[in-house]
Amino acid sequence: MSNPLADMDKPTVIFCIGTNMTEAHPVAATRLKKAIANGAKLIVADPRRIGLADISDLYLPIRVGSDAALLLGMAHVIQREGLVNDVFMADRTTEGETFLEHVKQFTPEWAEGITGVPAADIEQAALWYAQAERGAIYYTLGITEHICGVDNVQSLCNLALMTGNIGREGTGINPMRGQNNIQGAGDMGALPNNYPGFQPVTDPKNQEKFEKAWGIKVDLEKGITKVTALDSCGDAIRAMIIDGENTVVTDPNRDHCEKALKSLDLLVVIDIFLTDTAKMADVVFPAAAWGEVDGTQTNTERRVQRLRKAIDPPGEAKPDWQILQMLAQRMGFQGFEHESAKDIFNEVCSLSPTYYGLDWDRIEHGEYQWPVPEKNHPGTPRLHEDGFINGRGIFKLINYRDPAEVIDDDYPVWLTTGRRLQAYHTRTQTGRSAGIDYLLPEEVLEVHPDDAAKWGLVDGEWAELASRRGKVEIKVRTTNRSPKGTVFASFSFADVPINALTGSGYDPVTQTAELKVCAVRVKPCKKGVL
Amino acid sequence: MIMTAAEAQTHCMTLDGVEVQFVEGETIYDVARRYHKDIPTLCYDERLEPFGGCRMCVVQVEGMRSPVASCTMPAAPDMVVQTQTHEIDSHRKTLLELLISENREVDVDPLRGYASQELATLVDAYDARTGRFEGGQSGATRDDDDNPFILRDYDLCISCYRCVRVCAEHEGDYAISIMNRGFATQITTEFNGLLKDSSCTFCGQCVQTCPTGALGDKKAMRHTDTPGEIEKTRTICPYCGVGCAVDLMTKGETIVGLQPAMDGPANEGALCVKGQFAYDFIQHPDRLKAPMVRGDDGELHETDWDTALDRAADGLKRVLEQHGRHSVYGVASGRAPCEAAYSMQKFIRAGFGTNYIDNCSRA
Numbered sequence: 001m002s003n004p005l006a007d008m009d010k011p012t013v014i015f016c017i018g019t020n021m022t023e024a025h026p027v028a029a030t031r032l033k034k035a036i037a038n039g040a041k042l043i044v045a046d047p048r049r050i051g052l053a054d055i056s057d058l059y060l061p062i063r064v065g066s067d068a069a070l071l072l073g074m075a076h077v078i079q080r081e082g083l084v085n086d087v088f089m090a091d092r093t094t095e096g097e098t099f100l101e102h103v104k105q106f107t108p109e110w111a112e113g114i115t116g117v118p119a120a121d122i123e124q125a126a127l128w129y130a131q132a133e134r135g136a137i138y139y140t141l142g143i144t145e146h147i148c149g150v151d152n153v154q155s156l157c158n159l160a161l162m163t164g165n166i167g168r169e170g171t172g173i174n175p176m177r178g179q180n181n182i183q184g185a186g187d188m189g190a191l192p193n194n195y196p197g198f199q200p201v202t203d204p205k206n207q208e209k210f211e212k213a214w215g216i217k218v219d220l221e222k223g224i225t226k227v228t229a230l231d232s233c234g235d236a237i238r239a240m241i242i243d244g245e246n247t248v249v250t251d252p253n254r255d256h257c258e259k260a261l262k263s264l265d266l267l268v269v270i271d272i273f274l275t276d277t278a279k280m281a282d283v284v285f286p287a288a289a290w291g292e293v294d295g296t297q298t299n300t301e302r303r304v305q306r307l308r309k310a311i312d313p314p315g316e317a318k319p320d321w322q323i324l325q326m327l328a329q330r331m332g333f334q335g336f337e338h339e340s341a342k343d344i345f346n347e348v349c350s351l352s353p354t355y356y357g358l359d360w361d362r363i364e365h366g367e368y369q370w371p372v373p374e375k376n377h378p379g380t381p382r383l384h385e386d387g388f389i390n391g392r393g394i395f396k397l398i399n400y401r402d403p404a405e406v407i408d409d410d411y412p413v414w415l416t417t418g419r420r421l422q423a424y425h426t427r428t429q430t431g432r433s434a435g436i437d438y439l440l441p442e443e444v445l446e447v448h449p450d451d452a453a454k455w456g457l458v459d460g461e462w463a464e465l466a467s468r469r470g471k472v473e474i475k476v477r478t479t480n481r482s483p484k485g486t487v488f489a490s491f492s493f494a495d496v497p498i499n500a501l502t503g504s505g506y507d508p509v510t511q512t513a514e515l516k517v518c519a520v521r522v523k524p525c526k527k528g529v530l
Numbered sequence: 531m532i533m534t535a536a537e538a539q540t541h542c543m544t545l546d547g548v549e550v551q552f553v554e555g556e557t558i559y560d561v562a563r564r565y566h567k568d569i570p571t572l573c574y575d576e577r578l579e580p581f582g583g584c585r586m587c588v589v590q591v592e593g594m595r596s597p598v599a600s601c602t603m604p605a606a607p608d609m610v611v612q613t614q615t616h617e618i619d620s621h622r623k624t625l626l627e628l629l630i631s632e633n634r635e636v637d638v639d640p641l642r643g644y645a646s647q648e649l650a651t652l653v654d655a656y657d658a659r660t661g662r663f664e665g666g667q668s669g670a671t672r673d674d675d676d677n678p679f680i681l682r683d684y685d686l687c688i689s690c691y692r693c694v695r696v697c698a699e700h701e702g703d704y705a706i707s708i709m710n711r712g713f714a715t716q717i718t719t720e721f722n723g724l725l726k727d728s729s730c731t732f733c734g735q736c737v738q739t740c741p742t743g744a745l746g747d748k749k750a751m752r753h754t755d756t757p758g759e760i761e762k763t764r765t766i767c768p769y770c771g772v773g774c775a776v777d778l779m780t781k782g783e784t785i786v787g788l789q790p791a792m793d794g795p796a797n798e799g800a801l802c803v804k805g806q807f808a809y810d811f812i813q814h815p816d817r818l819k820a821p822m823v824r825g826d827d828g829e830l831h832e833t834d835w836d837t838a839l840d841r842a843a844d845g846l847k848r849v850l851e852q853h854g855r856h857s858v859y860g861v862a863s864g865r866a867p868c869e870a871a872y873s874m875q876k877f878i879r880a881g882f883g884t885n886y887i888d889n890c891s892r893a
Contacts, residue, residue: 344869
């Protein structure tokens with residue numbers, strides 16, 4: 001997030017797109033509800049009539065995968081109506097003139113044709129956001145899990161840059177990170193292109209720094225992403241070590257993923273449960289869980305906080321870092337002589353410019369948000385206040401692209417996937433916590449009542465859902481939350497492996513899977529037919 | 531923009547005989563708290579709008595005939611306030627005597643909730659267990675609500691409305707409401723039904739703010755008889771990226787419950803159903819307790835650390851020799867601590883000399 005969570009009750013106009021915040025980030029949503037109670041206007045763009053839509057002032061029911069068209073249409077209106085923040089554009093951005101020329105072709109009527117949202121509503125959304133004293137954008141995987149995820153994010157940046165809704169209290173571009181420490185994992189350099197602290201691996205200065213720090217020869221080339229690695233399993237990739245990820249259930253195209261892991265010479269998994277992925281491993285190491293280890297975790301607003309041990313791990317389970325250290329020592333690797341999480345964190349701080357001013361003792365109370373470039377630095381709750389890191393904000397010329405897979409006669413229904421409030425990912429944790437089943441006992445396919453009638457489906461009975469990649473059986477629930485022609489399910493339940501169906505395409509830059517769109521067909525079935 | 535303290539006007543008033551400063555907008559209670567005055571409250575939760583319902587926080591203001599609720603009365607220039615007089619103390623004690631006269635019990639297990647000891651603590655502080663009043667009983671417990679999380683023991687309700695207000699003001703859910711008036715007041719939900727049929731999201735905020743234990747954490751209460759003192763460990767919720775601070779509660783080596791950290795920088799006391807109630811997976815019997823290796827029979831078998839480490843190391847070395855360093859790939863977790871992710875990337879980078887590392891953020 002460019003802005004802190006504490007800013008969330010301060011915008012005058014809130015634009016939520018591709019975020020089901022009341023279910024996926026409920027505590028953040030409570031802050032937005034306060035902004036609304038204070039008089040802020042809420043614009044929600046989402047294919048499904050989610051909880052946020054119920055409390056919105058303007059709901060834009062976009063067709064799945066049409067976000068970029070909506071955002072281009074909004075940019076067009078802002079340009080056309082002369083609502084561009086000229087001062088901000090002149091002082092802080094570049095390529096603006098080309099961009100303003102580029103968006104002239106994308107009328108709201110054009111956007112209506114793609115998104116299905118009335119042009120008048122697109123105009124209204126653009127006017128509110130552009131005229132806001134403080135306009136803030138919030139998004140989640142509904143923006144990024146598309147073949148055009150990068151385009152979508154850059155389209156949001158364009159809107160913020162042309163209106164100056166960035167670098168101030170109650171504004172910003174705010175992605176809500178989904179996992180407790182997914183921000184931290186990136187910060188730590190668990191990425192093929194960056195060392196810790198987002199230092200590019202291809203920069204000779206960084207290469208020299210890490211060769212010196214670790215006393216080794218580093219690779220001069222970027223690595224490959226996990227998606228590419230899975231595609232190369234059994235071929236170029238022969239061994240994989242996976243920590244705390246249930247890859248075969250969370251990743252798209254389960255069949256492809258299982259075949260990939262099976263073709264390895266060696267699969268090592270570190271986890272707290274024998275997940276479907278761990279079951280495929282040659283070696284499984286038992287990890288200590290949350291509540292059983294000391295450590296640090298970085299949240300969606302870049303706040304670095306301490307995790308503390310309350311009880312001992314069961315049996316012989318050990319902290320992940322200790323397992324990796326023991327394995328490194330067996331391999332004869334140097335530099336793995338840490339005695340504690342504190343040791344490791346302090347090593348991170350010494351090497352990462354974003355954490356450089358921090359140390360284990362300094363984050364005792366969790367008051368710092370990175371970057372903290374030097375000791376005694378107060379941290380940076382709000383990014384881009386005095387300028388952009390790279391100098392100027394660059395407008396990108398985006399064009400709309402169709403999803404990798406669009407509906408046709410064979411697969412005439414859109415499927416979109418997402419989260420539910422009471423389940424977390426593949427339920428390895430929430431599914432093993434007492435009482436959660438009372439609230440969410442099973443997965444259901446959410447279908448509009450009119451569609452259900454047309455397709456012969458009955459609420460509470462079963463349907464077969466098929467894509468070009470697989471089939472699942474799933475119980476039907478009729479609901480007006482689903483638009484006509486689009487069905488929804490989560491991937492949380494092992495007995496409804498919805499990711500057997502997904503995986504139609506990937507963003508060419510990030511290789512993020514288009515989990516939010518695939519084409520399916522739906523028909524009634526008796527349970528147990530598959 | 532939002533007014534800062536420096537921009538607000540400062541005035542003077544007299545508090546227990548001492549001249550003190552305050553800024554416009556502060557209540558008498560706010561000022562008194564800043565000066566460490568021990569004013570009792572029951573309906574007060576600092577995250578909520580002042581309510582003035584319980585009358586425990588009354589103070590004497592010169593020139594006013596009756597004591598006034600300090601939590602709702604704005605401080606005013608030259609006001610002269612007494613926070614503790616014989617009359618005020620006696621007023622507070624009588625209120626407490628009346629309140630407990632209609633409650634089935636006063637002393638509840640602290641596992642019921644974060645604020646559950648507030649009434650009992652005040653009753654002791656004001657020596658109010660006199661039995662001076664007896665008679666009717668208000669609030670009817672909902673034994674029929676079979677949800678596994680929230681006990682609705684309204685026999686113990688004192689109608690402070692903290693649950694109603696936290697649900698509306700802090701959560702924005704408006705799931706809880708009030709039925710009837712006066713002595714017949716009953717906390718309820720829409721159509722007087724079960725919580726699961728209301729707009730309740732089971733975030734547990736009503737439980738944690740209840741000052742009497744009328745709303746209780748059913749999951750934690752299963753450990754009422756578990757021996758040992760309750761210890762709290764401050765940590766961060768393991769679910770989404772918001773990073774809510776929590777206090778994990780243990781008795782010995784058993785997790786017995788979890789409460790929100792009211793001073794958590796990301797959550798300010800708020801939690802959701804996952805953070806509040808889905809903490810016990812770590813003590814599930816399915817936990818892996820020993821390393822496992824795949825045997826000749828094709829199955830995974832438990833083994834000791836040495837064997838498993840050798841097996842993994844030998845396998846990695848063989849792949850490295852036969853296929854080179856770009857044949858090994860590491861995936862770090864977005865769920866484990868930073869130290870795990872750092873160790874994984876260092877294992878790959880410093881160990882194999884490649885950048886063949888990623889985390890689970892692309893799916």
